[in-house]
Amino acid sequence: MHSWLRALKRDQRHVLAIIIPVSKTPKLKILIIGGTHGVEPQSSYYAEQLAKRLDQPNILIIPTLNPDGIKVNTRGNARGVDLNRNLPSKNWQASPPLLPNGKLNPYYGGTKPASEPENKKLIKAIEEHQPQLIISFHTNHYVQNPNPPQVNLDILSDDEIIKRGLSPRLKQRGRHAATLIAEVLDLPVTEDIGYATPGSLGSYSKDLAIPCITVEFNDELHGKQLWQQHGEKFVALLEQL
């Protein structure tokens, strides 16, 4: 058994990243993230299963970005910050920690961009691994916006790609991966989630010109059910990319 697996069993909170070493064949560098929202433990379970199954070079997996939230079943981290609204994207917005009715703001973005230690580690992982594709697992756990299960692709517009002198292959790569993932998961692909997501990983990835696929699993299913439905197919798919 790998040492990280032992660490996982002993204390999940200490496991942040699993690095599978680079092979000689150039493969797409992928970063996979689960457990951003503690109320969506299926996302963490699925990413953990992938980490156990994958023998794919160039894949970095962070199964549980928000271990404190997972532990106590909260959307935010221990400070009540929504990690998916706290990344230092150009569109980050200040927001109050509490709603006018005194309840916690589920979309609280923190005191400043990247104020949270979990996101500092995520940013470092992106800088070090330099992924060409990011896959982030969530569920459609209801918050405020209706959000059906889907595969959402965040990617730069054609104009931005030209303006920034980037290769059009960037978009092809993102769309190709999103289409394959949607087929395996039997979910629709979208390129617009339908509401603003300031400070999200999708927004931050767009700034960095990295295609980002957000998988919104069906929240009504347990992690084990999701894994049984398509886990092995997902492994095979990642091995192809």
Ligand SMILES: [Zn+2]
């Ligand atoms: Zn989520």
